[in-house]
Amino acid sequence: MFLLIDYGLATAKTFLVDSSGHYLLNEIPLGFSAFTKISIQDSFLYILARVQELTGVSLLKDQKPICPVYAVGEVASIKLKEIVSGEIENPTTLLKESDLPIIAVNKEAALVGQDIFRGEIEPGAVALWLPFQINESEIANYQANARYYSQTVPYTPRDLELEYAVARAKIEKALEGKLISVGEVYITGGILTHSPKPQLTFLTILNGITFDTPLKIIMDKEQVLLSFSLMKKYSPSDYNLLWEKEKGSLSVLGTAIRVAGNTLVDILVEGQSESQQISPAPESLMMFPLGSGQKARIKLGKGKEFIVEGGTVGLVFDARARPIKLPVNGKERRDNIRNWNIACSAHGEVPEIWI
Amino acid sequence: MDLSVPLLRKVELSSKSFLERALPTPGAIRVKVGDIVRPFDIVADTLVNLQEQTVNLRTLFKIGKKSLDEYMRKREGEGFKRGDMIAESWGTLGFQRKQLLGPFDGVIQSVNRETGEMLLRTNPEKKTILAGAGGEVVQILDNRAVLLVIVAVQVSGVWAGGQTVEGELLTLSSFDQPLELAKITPAVRGKIIIGGSFVSFEAIKKAIALGALGIITGGVNVLPEDVFSADYFSLLVTEGFGSVPMLESTWRYLKSAEARTAILIPERNVLLVPENAPVCPADPHRPEGYFGPIAVGDRVQVFCWPYFGRVGKVTGLEPKKTFPSGVTGEAVKVSIAGESEDISIPLRNVGKLV
Secondary structure (H helix, E strand, O other): OEEEEEEOOOEEEEEEEEOOEEEEEEEEEOOOOOOOOOOHHHHHHHHHHHHHHHHOOOOEEOOEEOOOEEEEOHHHHHHOOOOOOOOEEOHHHHHHHOOOOEEEEOOOEEEEOOEEEEOOOOHHHHHOOOOOOOOHHHHHHHHHHHHHOOOOOOOOHHHHHHHHHHHHHHHHHHHOOOEEOOOEEEEEOHHHHOOOOHHHHHHHHHHHOEEOOOEEEEEOOOOOHHHHHHHHHHOHHHHHHHHHHHHHHOEEEEEEEEOOOOOOEEEEEOOOOOOEEEOOOOOOEEEEOOOOOOEEEEEEOOOOEEEEEOOOOEEEEEOOOOOOOOOOOHHHHHHHHHHHHHHOOOOOOOOOOOO | OOOEEEEEOOEEEEEEEEEEEEOOOOOEEOOOOOOEEOOOOEEEEEEEOOOEEEEEHHHHHOOOOOOOOOOEOOOOOOEEOOOOEEEEEOOHHHOOOEEEEOOOOEEEEEEOOOOOEEEEEEOOEEEEEEOOOOEEEEEEEOOOEEEEEEEEEEEEOOEEEEOOEEEEEEEOOOOOOEOOHHHOOHHHOOEEEEOOOEEOHHHHHHHHHOOOOEEEEEEEOOOOOOOOOOOOOEEEEEEEEOOOOOOHHHHHHHHHOOOOEEEEEHHHOEEEEEOOOOOOOOOOOOOOOOEEEOOOOOEEEEOOOOOOOOEEEEEEEEEEEEOOOOOEEEEEEEEEOOOOOOEEEEHHHEEEEO
16 A cells, blocks of 8 residues: 655645555645745645544654655655655656556646646637637736646636636647547546536547547546556556556546538437437537447448447537637637537536636 | 635734845955844945946057057056046047047956957945844855844735845835826835736836836736846735735735835745834734634635635635536635625635734
């Protein structure tokens, strides 16, 4: 068993991990980087003391952790070396080393498969993908406040949209136009997985990537991928046991399918006798509701045929060219983005995030 | 419910404020560790050359590759007074005479006989560094700086840029109003301006041009990184980015300290207003630490729009609440002046004012 502390800019999450499972002991907000002058070492001891207080699990003896501690986090990797008895890892690098097809976005970086982006996103790149009008200084101010008031969460729909637009830009920067041709990707990182609207997480991914084969999108809501990655590296014999035990906590959002505009798509849902036809218009998105655990046979025109899996979001047929062409005219561009948002929000829910 | 939030100490009287007094060039330290100093005590001094000037004699006199010696009336290392003849040339038959006169009292620092460049430097002047505040010397940093522990009121900000400056405080705005361009007049020279909710880039530039030393503001738009690099100026942002009213209690304190000398230290995001009291009695009611429990009746500051920077009183705690973004989490109900009803704010988006 080992202790894993995911020490981010906003919160520290503490997990106990072994072959029998992955247990979140607690998640502690770390305050505001602007004012909270707590040292990294002090906050680390604070985290462990709080774990004991809240769970009764004693992890400290004489101010030292009692079991091997693996800490991850941009901050942790720099400053925790004196305390942590296990290796100190960079979470993005650790996820990358797992060789799983992962898309991860957090406040510090974005990972897409083997490609990592670290850095700031220009406000202009964010503004382009927002369904409402906003000036670039407001975006820059929002990002700066989020950096200095690091533990804050999106309060308004507008805040949430800004977070998504930044995440999309980071994914795009990490991928640099490369094609994703694997059949599935795992989504992790608080910005995408703690989102209240999985449809928009799904859409954010589609807006940021180029893909060709049907792409199953799987959400790591419990943030178990980090534990998988750590186990694979430090206790490979237990990795498979942990995978079997915890894979159920990964939830399928659905499958995205690239199609040429006006293609006749034939969909036969497993267990049904009659198929249904749709034909997405060029540069559009079209949603087909296919629930979790359901499968369907898809036939594109007279060509390819394959089986896909549904999920929380369902099937999304993407008839947009890559790179996605956004209208130069601001109003048209915002209309497009709203339409894509609506198209991705099936089951009667229309996000009101551009209000 | 056991809920903790960051504790915000925006204005704090501290008997352990550190103040570094540094020389521009290495010099003599006039105090020793343990000395008690007063604001006008000299703690260090050094000799500095305030002005330099380079003159190219070959270009000035058009003398090609000839020896410089026949033109120079003073030699390398020699001193001169303002108006003294340093070098001269005579044209044909004594016409077209050209002279290089001393531009100030100084010395010929060097002459490059090949290129013809002559470096003139003012006579070294003594630069003294005062303590700036009453306190105790706790460390001497070689022959460059003195570290004092002083009693001071410390005003903390979110962000600061520029270099350490020291000057009198001058109020030009109310806490909830932007700093108007028209209020920035020549009266700001040598002053640290107390602003309000916002300062524009234009206002900053005007203040710098008129010789202001710094601005304290509640909010500002994100600025280019190198905006202050060339100026003896500093900006302290107390609340955040955008237009954000300065916390009224912070503004009231600054206003009460108007005309007093303060030191703005951007590396630490603080403004220090030195106090004369030799000791600072601890406030027994002020909580220690970085986080503290929150309860009904506490005063909190909110850090999300549309209430960013505003202060309210906690009227309730909610273990689970869905916010307008759809995000769910612990919340505090806050009564904010001017709002018709209490607002549920994510617990993670507030700090407790202590």
